[in-house]
Amino acid sequence: MLTNGSYRSILFEDGLNVVKGATDYKNTVITVTAKDKLNIKLASGGGWVARFEKIQ
Structure with missing residues (x-):
């Protein structure tokens, strides 16, 4: 999904x-690349959202 950078x-x-x-x-801000993996834990009926902004 993510390109280089x-x-x-x-x-x-x-x-x-x-x-x-x-x-x-919980709101968290991290820096990632296309090679990183995110571990997602969801509660029963829970949810998860992420927004990715390319760093110039």
């Missing part, structure tokens, strides 16, 4: 207390 990745994922409240989430 580095990307700023903004992640929104289930928070630690998501089973108690569906509005609990």
Whole structure:
């Protein structure tokens, strides 16, 4: 999906207390390349979103 270069990745994922409240989430910003792998953990009925912006 990603081409060569580095990307700023903004992640929104289930928070630690998501089973108690569906509005609990964690926001993380990391730098990735096409060779990186992301481990995604989802709660039952949970969700995950990522946005990738190429770094100039």
